[in-house]
Amino acid sequence: MQKRYSDPAQVDKITKIQGKVEDVKKVALDNLDRLLVREGKIEEMVESTDKLKEQGSLFSRVAAKQKCLERKRNLFWTVVLALCCIVRLSLVLLPSSSPSSSSCPDRSVAVRGGQILLALIIGIIVLIVYTS
Secondary structure, three states: OHHHHHOHHHHHHHHHHHHHHHHHHHHHHHHHHHHHHHHHHHHHHHHHHHHHHHHHHHHHHHHHHHHHHHHHHHHHHHHHHHHHHHHHHHHHHOOOOOHHHOOOHHHHHHHHHHHHHHHHHHHHHHHHHHHO
16 A cells, blocks of 8 residues: 555546546536526526416407406497487477477477487587597
């Protein structure tokens, strides 16, 4: 044994091999450190993916509720618009039924003009409300 360590050629080989082993250890430790860092990043990505999935499902539920509410709102205003159009047309198309209309034609024209004006005002109000 003493001969082995006393021979400089043998000592250089052992030192050389020990240096290579140390280099391999350093590389292995660096790889383990990188692996741990990468594992942490993967865990963060999984967490953020889960959060995004939850937010997406929440968005879908809220969007479906909003769509239903908008559908009901549109239906309501369509019915209101249809009723106003019917009232407007009945005011314009139906003759005045006041008993004095036959005795005073000027009054009949005034009543008719008032009906038309009222129908136009109702139409404008409905149009403003419907488009808002």
